[in-house]
Amino acid sequence: MKRFEKHIFVCENKRPEGHPKGCCADKNSFEVRALFKKRLKELGFSAKVRSNAAGCLDACEHGVTVVVYPEQFWYGKVTVDDVEEIIQQHLVKNIPVERLKIKDEKFNKDEIKI
Amino acid sequence: MKRFEKHIFVCENKRPEGHPKGCCADKNSFEVRALFKKRLKELGFSAKVRSNAAGCLDACEHGVTVVVYPEQFWYGKVTVDDVEEIIQQHLVKNIPVERLKIKDEKFNKDEIKI
Numbered sequence: 001m002k003r004f005e006k007h008i009f010v011c012e013n014k015r016p017e018g019h020p021k022g023c024c025a026d027k028n029s030f031e032v033r034a035l036f037k038k039r040l041k042e043l044g045f046s047a048k049v050r051s052n053a054a055g056c057l058d059a060c061e062h063g064v065t066v067v068v069y070p071e072q073f074w075y076g077k078v079t080v081d082d083v084e085e086i087i088q089q090h091l092v093k094n095i096p097v098e099r100l101k102i103k104d105e106k107f108n109k110d111e112i113k114i
Numbered sequence: 115m116k117r118f119e120k121h122i123f124v125c126e127n128k129r130p131e132g133h134p135k136g137c138c139a140d141k142n143s144f145e146v147r148a149l150f151k152k153r154l155k156e157l158g159f160s161a162k163v164r165s166n167a168a169g170c171l172d173a174c175e176h177g178v179t180v181v182v183y184p185e186q187f188w189y190g191k192v193t194v195d196d197v198e199e200i201i202q203q204h205l206v207k208n209i210p211v212e213r214l215k216i217k218d219e220k221f222n223k224d225e226i227k228i
Contacts, residue, residue, distance in 0.1 A: 002186045003221045055167035069183045072116045
């Protein structure tokens with residue numbers, strides 16, 4: 001058993017106003033990460049599942065970007081409305097939420113082994 | 115193949131002055147992360163190995179704390195002088211640097227499978 005069974009990183013990178021790449025911070029990534037933290041604590045999962053802020057995950061166009069380890073599953077365009085589904089389906093049942101998977105072939109290239 | 119073969123997260127959490135837990139930011143974690151980024155780029159590894167800033171990794175007493183995924187190997191008390199060894203030994207040869215491993219049993223509990 002590792003320190004955390006699941007470790008979720010939410011990009012909170014902030015770019016200057018008007019930057020062509022945009023940034024996750026401007027798409028409410030702080031609120032997404034805060035809700036993960038709050039719900040994981042309420043559900044009693046916080047000892048085994050940790051949500052962390054991260055710097056730029058190099059997936060700016062897909063933001064808000066979230067990556068779940070150890071399986072390195074990449075979620076894109078995550079909103080606060082998606083947090084509960086990711087927790088209940090992926091973190092509880094080990095079934096990634098397909099509709100939020102980043103479809104770009106650079107990410108999630110192969111079958112996810114959980 | 116995943117997006118990144120190795121994904122390194124360096125805690126850059128900053129606590130208020132005098133906080134009893136201390137923080138990684140006060141132990142030069144920014145410089146550690148910046149050096150990982152610089153050297154990985156110089157070595158041509160940055161497409162496959164990414165170093166990211168992270169919020170508090172809940173290992174404050176072991177800071178500067180670094181966790182390497184997908185194997186979730188935890189390093190503690192990392193300084194800029196340790197960065198090259200972690201890159202050359204762990205990231206290139208897949209052999210974790212034992213002397214920097216966090217010894218606390220909450221971390222690195224079992225054999226690391228890489």
